[in-house]
Amino acid sequence: xxxxxxxxxxGVFVAAGLAALFMLAMxxxxxxxxxxxTGYEIQARFEDISGLKVRSPVTMAGVRIGRVKDIRxxxxxxxxxxxxxxxxxxxxxxxxxxxRI
Amino acid sequence: xDWLQALGRRGLGVFERLGRASVLLFNIIGGLxxxxxxxxxxxxxxxxxxxxxxxxxVVSGLFxxxxxxxxxxxxxxxxxxxxxxxVVVALSLVRELGPVVTALLFAGRAGSALTAEIGLMKATxxxxxxxxxxxxxxxxxxxxxxxxxxxxxxxxxxIFSAVGVTGGYFVGVGLLGVDEGAYWSQMQDRVDLYDDIxxxxxxxxVFGAVATWIAVFEGYDAVPTxxxxxxxxxxxxxQTALAVLALDFILxxxxxxxx
Numbered sequence: 001x002x003x004x005x006x007x008x009x010x011g012v013f014v015a016a017g018l019a020a021l022f023m024l025a026m027x028x029x030x031x032x033x034x035x036x037x038t039g040y041e042i043q044a045r046f047e048d049i050s051g052l053k054v055r056s057p058v059t060m061a062g063v064r065i066g067r068v069k070d071i072r073x074x075x076x077x078x079x080x081x082x083x084x085x086x087x088x089x090x091x092x093x094x095x096x097x098x099x100r101i
Numbered sequence: 102x103d104w105l106q107a108l109g110r111r112g113l114g115v116f117e118r119l120g121r122a123s124v125l126l127f128n129i130i131g132g133l134x135x136x137x138x139x140x141x142x143x144x145x146x147x148x149x150x151x152x153x154x155x156x157x158x159v160v161s162g163l164f165x166x167x168x169x170x171x172x173x174x175x176x177x178x179x180x181x182x183x184x185x186x187x188v189v190v191a192l193s194l195v196r197e198l199g200p201v202v203t204a205l206l207f208a209g210r211a212g213s214a215l216t217a218e219i220g221l222m223k224a225t226x227x228x229x230x231x232x233x234x235x236x237x238x239x240x241x242x243x244x245x246x247x248x249x250x251x252x253x254x255x256x257x258x259x260i261f262s263a264v265g266v267t268g269g270y271f272v273g274v275g276l277l278g279v280d281e282g283a284y285w286s287q288m289q290d291r292v293d294l295y296d297d298i299x300x301x302x303x304x305x306x307v308f309g310a311v312a313t314w315i316a317v318f319e320g321y322d323a324v325p326t327x328x329x330x331x332x333x334x335x336x337x338x339x340q341t342a343l344a345v346l347a348l349d350f351i352l353x354x355x356x357x358x359x360x
Contacts, residue, residue, distance in 0.1 A: 003141065003145070006144065006145055006148045007141075007144055009148055009152045010144050010147045010148050010151070010152060012152075013147065013148075013151050013152045013155060013253075013256065014147075014256060016155075016256075016260055017255070017256025017257070017259050017260055018256070018259075019263075020256070020259040020260040020262070020263035020264075021255075021256075021259040021263075021298075021302070023263045024195065024259060024262060024263055024266075024298050025294055025298060027266075027285065027289075028191050028195065028263075028266055028288055028289065028292050028298070029289065029292045029293060029294040029297065029298050055293075057290075
């Protein structure tokens, strides 16, 4: 087999491998979902977060508008402080909006 | 007393081999820089190790994914949770089956060939001839093969997982009637790029290094007779399988365990 053909095949192989990785990243995992660096943060206090995890989706009327960024425990009030990052396009939340798990 | 001595001799033998294998690995890694001016050596090995393994990897990946789709559906449908089929298929493939099955197939398809090739080179005194010409066989013969295996394994594992997820899609959505949107969206919701996919890639990198290390060492260390080469080839496949499965448990405990 000529070395040109070998090199072409190796090129095809490497390209196919990278394409497979790319497909896993974009199609299988949640990389394509909401960019975490845009938008604004809000905090909410809960008595019990029952299984809530960082990166869990934040939804309004069932529509995903953001993600949980950070979960912390407040030593003074014995409550959980959940920081959420909300996408920029949803910047019209009313002031008296409440959150629920 | 005799059996105690035999046991001791065996133990010493194991450590001696382990020591020689480690020294060889250091020599190979130390010789990798000599490949920079000669990339064609690696290219040819990636062809024989990676490209020629593509068919078995793609076919196995497709069938493993299809079986996962069938089995997962049959279990999940009892709980009314067949929408989660995508999650089951993708997580099993990306975390476990992709890296592990690829490594096992790799040992059978490429590792045995590497051992046999290097062992025959030794038996026919090609390696000694190289040394006579002041060409270091570790750098000229072993290093490119090791690098090729190390590079090829993660790519093969990624192809395996991607084809498997597609196979699960064919069976789940095409054959069994799972909702197409649910299959992909539940998958995207639950599979994490770093926790799942990157850990799978790390696993396959480790397996690639170990599998090629064993193959190359067994070939280089083979008794230079036809019987010795045949034994070395068998040992490559057996030891790679054991090493991959044991390492998989350790890596999984480190990556996904709660401690």
